[in-house]
Amino acid sequence: MAEITLKGLAHAYTKTPTGAADYAIRHMDHVWHQGGAYALLGPSGCGKSTLLNIISGLLEPSDGDVLFDGHRVNELPPEERNIAQVFQFPVIYDTMTVFDNLAFPLRNMNTPEYRVKPKVLEVADILELTPLLWRKAKNLTADEKQKVSMGRGLVRDDVTAILFDEPLTVIDPQLKWKLRRKLKEIHERFNITMIYVTHDQLEASTFADKIAVMYEGQVVQFGTPRELFERPAHTFVGYFIGSPGMNFMAVEYRAEQVMFGAQPLPVTEQLKRDVAGATSTNIKLGIRPEFITISTSSMADSVPIQIVSVQDLGTYSLLTFKLNEQTFKARLPEGHPPVSEQAYAHFEHAKVALYIDEYLVEIGHE
């Protein structure tokens, strides 16, 4: 029904953009498949809301095309696209009852009343709004209001995609998971494409099958939550996903060694060759806190470190240490023997990732 394709998309809020900094969205190609549950994840100001508004038609992109099933819809206003959008702050029509709120989009399309009623009742039932149908929408709680604004998207038969712009911001924490489960349920039931904008990685990974991570106006990685964790395609993804994020070391190739400042790093021969062969000087190695082993005595392929602190977080402990004057984090499993101030760290070879110019390079490709 609706596959949403972004082709060479770029958007600047100024009329005559002078540099890359003026673009909220930089050159972007992307496809959202019909029926998928997607999340658009990124820090505030990375352009995710802009992208959402371009898809819904509230904004016209300054460059590139938005295609719905291969048809260019750049100039189509939102009212003529088959999409619905749920905003950060619940938008409801204060003076109407919940029933009239839900019926509003249908009545705007001149749907006969005998078809409005069953549809509204059905959607109200799914969203558990039935007991509230005759209440004034003004007096609802925040989560009920948000359900009403979601419901206005669901009543329309022609809606093939619903866009969510951080919809749980104003919802009480204990109700968030309930609403998120409701969303998931609706997705499975209606075969609707859902794109969910958030800056919360937990929210993104519990809701979405696939997550697009945005950074400075670009999608830097599009993958399953597992892929984002295991193979971050960009240093930003490594840093942003996981708690805590990935550790990075800026390295160079000196005296036939991979050097992190004054500290030679024990790495595989292949990685050494790749670092030596790199043309750029922006070379970084990344390692997740989960894949660092700490021991009190020196062992093979380990480097000496200084422990700064250990924090017990229940199921695991978070260790902060210093190497070459830079702070690192490591996750110690429960029951790990206590560590002294002087210790040694071992980076699991297979989990060390190489980034050149901030992007992931497959080790041993060349």
Place this chain on the structure above:
Amino acid sequence: MNNKVPNNRAWLLVLPMLVLVAFSAVIPLMTVVNYSVQDVLGPNARFFTGTEWFQSILNNSALQAAFLRQISFSLIILAIQIPLGIGIALIMPKRGWQASAVLILITLPLLIPWNVVGSIWQIFTRGDIGLMGWSLRELGINYNITRNAGDAWATIILMDVWHWTPLVAMLCYSGLRSIPEAYYQAARIDRASKWAVFRYIQLPKLTNVLVIAVLLRFMHSFMIYAEPFVLTGGGPGSSTTFLSQSLATMAIGQQDLGPSAAFSLIYFLVILLVSWVFYTTIMNMQKDKPPHGGA
């Protein structure tokens, strides 16, 4: 933000204000009440008259006519200014230098002394030197506000619309500006027509400012004095004599202290009563209606 703290020392903060307002409101009002029940013939000759003055005022046919004129005037200008003000607010530019320019221009009539407003319109409507009067005459329309009561009425209403519609427009404009952009975006996605956007988003958000606008406009129009006094002097005949002018004539011109004091009190009470009834009606209408059907 409704969690106010009980604190009777707050009276200390209110006290300076209270002294001043009491000086300008309570003492004069006491004087008025005092006069309204006495007949003052000289410095040492006063007689208690009870409700006599009140009865004579209520039975005064000239004042009854002025009262009816006053009510009609207020209703007519409200019926014109409120919709017109909303309409102007809707088409005012929302940002950029045009917004500032239009704002400054629109508020202009509000800041002109009221008697100057009268003078401006007196000049503007004169058949010999006024643009409007002259133009109408050139078009062959027999327009004369000193002879024709209908012309005088139309001109006073036009003048008041010119003078005060900006207040309604400004109130509505600031009300409209407080509506978050997301409401308009959601409405577009819900395929709402322009009328539906107005009816279900803009108008509900304007209720508060419209209550203020209607109250202020009712109060001020009911007290109107300087503008018609300068423009028509209440004429021709007494066809545009409103309550304030009748009162001023009676109190200052004829020095009828007792009757004018009784008149003052009735006048004040009428405004209070109408404002109170309007306000409570609106507030009751805004309450949630009891659920029908469902739980």
Place this chain on the structure above:
Amino acid sequence: MSYQLENSQRGEKYNTIFSKVTPAQRRNRNARSRWRARLLLGLYLVLMILPIYWLINMSLQTNSEILGSMTLWPQNLTFDNYIGIFTNPSWYMGYVNSMLYVAMNMLITICVALPAAYAFSRYTFIGDKHLFFWLLTNLMAPPAVFLLPYFQLYYSVGLFDTHIAVALAHCLFNIPLAIWILEGFMSSVPKEIDETAYIDGYSFPKFFIKIFIPMIRSGIGVTLFFLFMFSWVELLLARTLTATSAQPIGMIMTRTSTASGIDWGTLAAAGVLTIIPGILVVYFVRNHIAKGFALGRT
């Protein structure tokens, strides 16, 4: 980039509901409705400006030109009317008088209204609701009601024909108005701000002046605008409470009408001069005005 672009598959026919309207048609329609709005607004503005323009036009003409023939703009531009006003103390003192009592009124009103509005917005105290309602009723009192008692009151305390008399008289409606507007703005400032400041060791006066007043700057600006407006435009009370030494400009203007006819040029010039202070005030608060007119209550 490391992630693979997925092939865009050409889907089935895109099902538009309103496909009858082409983008070009729609753009035309939007442009048309935008132009219609601008046209209407322009028309209103022109009609609104016309009487004021006519006043300015006349103020720049000699009386013989005004009375002689109909001219849409001054044929013999003259500033004599303005020069006449600025060189005659009995004329320009009218402006000084008006501005003096307006300034006094604004100062007195804001000084007593700020603490009172704070009390209403933050505390409950015995009789607070009745007091507030009584204040608002003063807004509804017709000035004509107070003519005679004011005259007698100020005469008996020896304030007749002084600026302060008019300034105090205008407090009747300006203080309630100021409290009403300021209370709305103050209530929209979270109470936590006050509490934090007290915990940080601020005394009430220090907190009020250093922290609170700067926070409601735009509210104060708008309040001052309204105070100026209602004091500047009022004439009935100002006229009654003054005779010569504090007479407002509005009253002096009536002098243009003499037995030998009306001095139209001077009347118009004086009228134009009364509009200018208003324009200045509006210009200074133009950025707050859009918000402030809602009186903090939307």
